[in-house]
Amino acid sequence: MKVILLEDVKSLGKKDDIVEVKEGYARNFLFTKNLGIPADSRNMNDVKLRKAREAKLAAEKLKEAKNLAEKLEKTSVTCKVKAGKDGKVFGSVSSKEIAEEMKKQNGIEVDKKKLVLSEPIKNLGTYKVNVKLHPEVTAFLTVDVLPEE
Numbered sequence: 001m002k003v004i005l006l007e008d009v010k011s012l013g014k015k016d017d018i019v020e021v022k023e024g025y026a027r028n029f030l031f032t033k034n035l036g037i038p039a040d041s042r043n044m045n046d047v048k049l050r051k052a053r054e055a056k057l058a059a060e061k062l063k064e065a066k067n068l069a070e071k072l073e074k075t076s077v078t079c080k081v082k083a084g085k086d087g088k089v090f091g092s093v094s095s096k097e098i099a100e101e102m103k104k105q106n107g108i109e110v111d112k113k114k115l116v117l118s119e120p121i122k123n124l125g126t127y128k129v130n131v132k133l134h135p136e137v138t139a140f141l142t143v144d145v146l147p148e149e
Contacts, residue, residue, distance in 0.1 A: 001026050002039035004047055009035055016047050065134035071108060072131055076142035077101045083124055083147040092120035093145055098129065102141070110141075121145055 001023045005013050009030070013019045018039050021030065030036035037043050079101050082090040095115035102110050116130040124145050131139045 003030055003036040004039045004043055005030075005036050007035050016051065018044075062134055062136060065137040068108070068110075068133055069131070069137050069139035072110070072133075072139040072141050075102075075106050075108070076144060077105060078144045078146060080146050080148045087124045089122050089124065089145065092122045093143070094120050095129075098141075098143055115141070 001021060003019055003021055003026050005015055005017050005019060008014050012021070019036075026036065026038075031038075077098060079093050079097060081093060084090065095112045095117050098115055099110050099112040102108055110131060114132050116132055121127055121143070124147060127143045127145065129141045129143050131141050133139060
């Protein structure tokens, strides 16, 4: 019997896969626990439409991420911090502070979790910060760390 899986089933398949199983297993386990539905023409069409809609949404998210990446590449953020005479920063500049300054200065909201800092910025200067917007899109944001007057 052919069954469309509604969820991932260990050792059987992933969601929306069409698998061949014994009729008893399908009726007594998969259907009762809402893990699968019969693979008839109506259900197959529903799965096809759902996959098409998900692909369209994924394409739109990718396009939005690419547009935001272009904006981020063109902009820069200035963070003013207390610093010593030798250029050492008191404390550090974190991704949270960079995200807040980005919103204040440029009006672009970037989630602090998407900013990839290998380590907090502890010196004055100009830095390139990776911004992971999408699994396929990474942008570089220029961050200038200047001393407060």
